[in-house]
Amino acid sequence: MFSKNNPKIGSRPGTLAIPPGSPPPKITVVQYDEAGVDRREVNDPAELREIRGAERVTWVDVQGLGDEPLIRAIGQAFDLHPVALENAVNVPQRAKSELYEQHQLAIARTAVLDGSVVRTPQVCFIIGPRYLITFQERYFGFFDPVRERIQAGLGAIRNEGADYLAYAMIDAMVDRYYPVAQHLSDRLEELQDIIVDQPHPDVLARIHVLRRQLVVLRRIGWPQREAINSMLREQTPFFSDRVKVFLRDTHDHIAQIVELIDSSREMASDLAEAYLSNVSHRTNEIMKVLTLMASIFIPLTFVAGIYGMNFEHMPELHPRHGYFLVLGVMSVLAIGMTVFFRRRGWIGVPPPPDFESDDEPKDP
Amino acid sequence: MFSKNNPKIGSRPGTLAIPPGSPPPKITVVQYDEAGVDRREVNDPAELREIRGAERVTWVDVQGLGDEPLIRAIGQAFDLHPVALENAVNVPQRAKSELYEQHQLAIARTAVLDGSVVRTPQVCFIIGPRYLITFQERYFGFFDPVRERIQAGLGAIRNEGADYLAYAMIDAMVDRYYPVAQHLSDRLEELQDIIVDQPHPDVLARIHVLRRQLVVLRRIGWPQREAINSMLREQTPFFSDRVKVFLRDTHDHIAQIVELIDSSREMASDLAEAYLSNVSHRTNEIMKVLTLMASIFIPLTFVAGIYGMNFEHMPELHPRHGYFLVLGVMSVLAIGMTVFFRRRGWIGVPPPPDFESDDEPKDP
Amino acid sequence: MFSKNNPKIGSRPGTLAIPPGSPPPKITVVQYDEAGVDRREVNDPAELREIRGAERVTWVDVQGLGDEPLIRAIGQAFDLHPVALENAVNVPQRAKSELYEQHQLAIARTAVLDGSVVRTPQVCFIIGPRYLITFQERYFGFFDPVRERIQAGLGAIRNEGADYLAYAMIDAMVDRYYPVAQHLSDRLEELQDIIVDQPHPDVLARIHVLRRQLVVLRRIGWPQREAINSMLREQTPFFSDRVKVFLRDTHDHIAQIVELIDSSREMASDLAEAYLSNVSHRTNEIMKVLTLMASIFIPLTFVAGIYGMNFEHMPELHPRHGYFLVLGVMSVLAIGMTVFFRRRGWIGVPPPPDFESDDEPKDP
């Protein structure tokens, strides 16, 4: 689940735990104001220091973390707090929001379905007065639509500051939870019919797989909600009240998603119960047939056994109609027991009960 | 459940996610004061701007959302915040209350039983200083009684402001939860007898259906309660303390409904347990018959088998009364085992225990 | 459960939802101070207005709500807020406490066992500066001891104000929860033995009945606790700090009762589990007998079947002692299997394990 790559235990704070396998950083700088947009790749960290002083809104997008000296150089260029920098490269982490003196840090995670596995990539946002830095473990492409909007100058984005840009990105990440939660919920709905028709243990296994995915989703969704909530409440110079109004909306989205997840989890529990009940119903049906067969034929076989005995003196064997009499007695026995069982409701599947009252509630 | 129609991911904030299939808006404006009532259909959004300036209380009822430019025009006429407008057309959402600079937004949902499905239509209220705008996805008719009361001038409604009107409508929506919750609770009560008489797996399926409806109901009821609670607590210029006294009563109603839902859910769990216990009791009864039959007749059949063997030298076969002796032994065996089983309580359904102590508690 | 008689949906606030079947009001006014007590029946609401101005503590006891104009007249005489009046006649409601400008409203409910049904009658208290109004759906007689105490001048009651009177009544109502909770708890204790001796499905049904009563009790007890708690915390001119000290004690009582209810509910869950375990233990015992019988006799019967075959050439049939040899082999088989089963612990009920260590804990 968490394949966390902690630094060595007892190592000094500030050690950067670069996730192994992370590609070398690709740094893209986008600078814009109402008038226009500049975009370029930066390879020399020295350029960054000068970028920082710019008048225009500056977005530094760092994709890939696999070069510790470069990451440190970025940190120095923007005077990032050592703990903030450590957080920026530490993958995975809970979503959170932390205020430092010179900038605010926000960790956001999103959810992506990769086959039947829920992946939860993470982005770290450093929000400064006029700049935004994003750190991504690898190239995810979440922010392509945002970049296009900046380029095209659509909507308000070019008139707003770095806080609005951060908001737009976090909002885009939160929006991605929804289809995943919905997908899991839909898969559970599908299982409902299968449970009745094919109560195979794989169904339960699958319910558990879905439940586990829901647990993963909730485990990242809940701190996300908390993080956004604390961004709304914090007295921060880096988020204007104007942008907080938008962020409040993102908070509502994630709250709604968490609720959907919770009710899906409850549904999963119900399905598991329904599955187990169905299995036991089936066993029950089989038991009933066995009981019927055994209970009817065992006594009959005994009667046949009696007259198969080789005693010399068995008066019943000699009369002309003895055989037919015994057959008759057996038939009566068989019929009697069948009737008895039917009365008890043990033969035949009972018709499902009639829930006729399922109409509209009367107005009280 | 939630067939939410989110805007495209990464789309810019402020995008209106008109629910697909929503009919074109029908705008009805009602203006009133103590002296009288005016009512007209508005088709040209330009009229709205002038309506806004009116002295009298103005209620703009927008039914149907299927015309984005028109919706935007309404938003501009009343200076609605882009996020508020986005919220107004976003269906479905959690009930909530949000304060903007120029108005307050409240989302309320109600519950309607449509066959066995719980529908939860949503209304968005925008409450301004002297005006109220309501957005409904389609024509629901919730507010017909309110409109009639305004028309007839019954009660206090004509003497009050837009806040009172909003309160009256939210109260009407909350009142509709009750019959639905009661209906589900009644259906559960009905199942109690069926569980005992006809423990068919459909009963469990039905319990789960009801439980799921209760979950849906609770999922909309709980945020509704929270939303009204936050309307009561918020320092808002759009709700007077006079109206808050009334709203507090609505809060008590929804709280009571949520409690009814919760105890119905507990009842559903009990019913599921009772069902499973009943099924297992039945299996038990069947097992007992099988055991009885098999345990009594298997040894007897064995005895018969013995004397059915064809050995040349079997002394028991020759005496005159050998056969009857063996029959006698078998009878003794059968009776002995029946007695043994009866003593163990395995034959016959035990009488239900006697709970005689069910009288009035003695005063301590 | 809640057979709530809501007003028609969308009806205007302030509509009085008189509970159907409520008898016409009987109004008793008691006025007292340290010097003496006056008591009379009031039939003309006009008298009430003048009563209100009295110097002495005034208790207006309204029993029965079945006369809307009269109720409204009472409301007007004491300037009751429309919402307060609506609350006064709305039955049933959650216990609550609400502060209005001119008076405080408190709803209290108590618990009474009527056969096996828990009834939860409700009283509404309106506490003003020098007066107390109580509304009861019908004549319950809860307050007879209080009235006698006023009459007799026992204790502090005649020296205190309307707040103390309200406290005394709410305390009396809370005291009534206790015997009901205790009664349910005692019934559960009784079931413990029955579960072991007579595991009939009715026992489970009864556990569920008791559990449901506990749920009802908790559903009214918990808001009662909250209501008293909020009366303690509220900045109210209608309850003096002196009386709050007494009320705090009532709060402790209801808290203790709620705890008793909660632990009874846990006990009910344990009992249900114990019942199910006992049933399955019994099934197990029966299974063991069946297995024993079948496993021992089925092979023996097979052996007998072998020698019952009619082949012409079966050498074992001819020796003089063949029959006895086969009987011997069968005995050996039977004994061997019995021993095998006994070793496995499948025959005979195992003695209950010995928990000898149940002595005093040693001091550490």
Add this chain to the structure above:
Amino acid sequence: MFSKNNPKIGSRPGTLAIPPGSPPPKITVVQYDEAGVDRREVNDPAELREIRGAERVTWVDVQGLGDEPLIRAIGQAFDLHPVALENAVNVPQRAKSELYEQHQLAIARTAVLDGSVVRTPQVCFIIGPRYLITFQERYFGFFDPVRERIQAGLGAIRNEGADYLAYAMIDAMVDRYYPVAQHLSDRLEELQDIIVDQPHPDVLARIHVLRRQLVVLRRIGWPQREAINSMLREQTPFFSDRVKVFLRDTHDHIAQIVELIDSSREMASDLAEAYLSNVSHRTNEIMKVLTLMASIFIPLTFVAGIYGMNFEHMPELHPRHGYFLVLGVMSVLAIGMTVFFRRRGWIGVPPPPDFESDDEPKDP
């Protein structure tokens, strides 16, 4: 559980509910300062008033409550609030702390194992400026070590005030929870082995007994924690900050004990699950033997039955080796089915799986 002796319902507040059977009070007064200790029995309540004015720290220990006038006299001598006095004799109550104008009241309960019953005796502390009054239902001897410490002048106790004395006693009471909780936890540990070896229903009954004791323990432990917590937080003139530092430690003890209780309760649930699983595993094993026996011998018996039929023309009966051929066929059938069952894993207990990976976790 709670054999609470409430006063008569509707009785006036201030009524003392002396626990029936409580012995007549024995009043011991201990007065001390750094210089020395005085100790005497007091029989005349008139002495108490003068004792109250003493300069030295005064501890009035009242053991036994069975004399209402005497208790009232004590109350008057120390100006106890009527509600406080009522609380002092009301047994049992939740642990709590309440501030009155002239003194603080604290109820503490402790836990004592009496055979298999958890008793929870209660002590009421009234803490005044220079005095401490303790009320005990009967003579428990909790405070003998404290009294000896005062006598011997060990530790700080003689230099401290009444608050420190109260702390020392409450601390002693809290310390007594621990061995009881530990004892119950140990009993649960013992059951673990018994569950595997002797899955008798008494084991489950015993788990439930232990669980119920844990519930009782938690029900008194949790309010105790709350009570001490509120003593720490309250702005009280009767507890100095110096003593609160010590009391904070007592709070930590009770918190730790409550945690131990909670994890024991979780363990009890696990044990119940393990028990039920073990029982069902056993049933399973028995089922497998039955199936094996029946499935192998039933077809063989049928074959034997075929050749036991008395048809005139059965060609198989005549060949010389027919009998041996049929025996051969039967053997093949038997072996074949045994092999089939073994392959399915239905014969023989499978070896427990190998959890070889149970070594030290590797450092990541």
Add this chain to the structure above:
Amino acid sequence: MFSKNNPKIGSRPGTLAIPPGSPPPKITVVQYDEAGVDRREVNDPAELREIRGAERVTWVDVQGLGDEPLIRAIGQAFDLHPVALENAVNVPQRAKSELYEQHQLAIARTAVLDGSVVRTPQVCFIIGPRYLITFQERYFGFFDPVRERIQAGLGAIRNEGADYLAYAMIDAMVDRYYPVAQHLSDRLEELQDIIVDQPHPDVLARIHVLRRQLVVLRRIGWPQREAINSMLREQTPFFSDRVKVFLRDTHDHIAQIVELIDSSREMASDLAEAYLSNVSHRTNEIMKVLTLMASIFIPLTFVAGIYGMNFEHMPELHPRHGYFLVLGVMSVLAIGMTVFFRRRGWIGVPPPPDFESDDEPKDP
């Protein structure tokens, strides 16, 4: 679990409960500033008083607690509050943070896997203005990396105060939880396959063992989180805001670990359910075979029994093809029933259902 060695009940506060078996203390003093490091063993407590006055940061590491006078001497040298000293030697305790006038106390616990047992050694930190004292029950070696870093002058540690040193140690202890939690989580993952292939009761036992370890881990992890959180919130002169920024990061780590533990516990519950379901599925399969065998052969055997009877007049026995006719009838019966059972799905394991829809969720 907790083998707590409380002091004797009722003993006076301040009594030191030295854990039995704790070795005699080894006191190592490390003093450092930016310029250099001094390290020496101290045997005479008198030296400590002078050490306390030093300008440089002083770390007094006390390993082993088995010498009460020495411990008391340390306490006196640093003016430790008696309760603080008592806490320092009391093992085990909940993690906590407590502020005293002259120093702050923090208890931290870490987790170490020792075979299959989770050990949770405890360290007590006393943080003063320029000094840090650590008390360890025995020599654990947690702090060797920290000591080396001080020695080597790596990182910021030599430029910082005692608070940073305490932070670095607590952080190192928290980091140790992670591999243990991960190890337990991995063991659970492994069990998933074993549950399907070898559903032996030992698997459930093992799940319970893991669950109990997770419970232990959570029971120490949760207070640890709380403790660090209260260190962050407390207004303390002993932790600078600079260091709190680092400590906030430690808080995030422990929060993440607690979440991992919680989701592992949920997984354990799922596994237990899956195990039980698998066992019951197996029983079901066995039942089906038994039913098949018995239901098919019991009637056939009965037919054979019929014609094994020795009646004189049984017309069916005489025809030439009677035998073959009967064999034919039996075959028809057997085939018919097999077909019937197959149709019902009782023969053959059904193929696992096809969950084809497991692809990427469509964008909505």
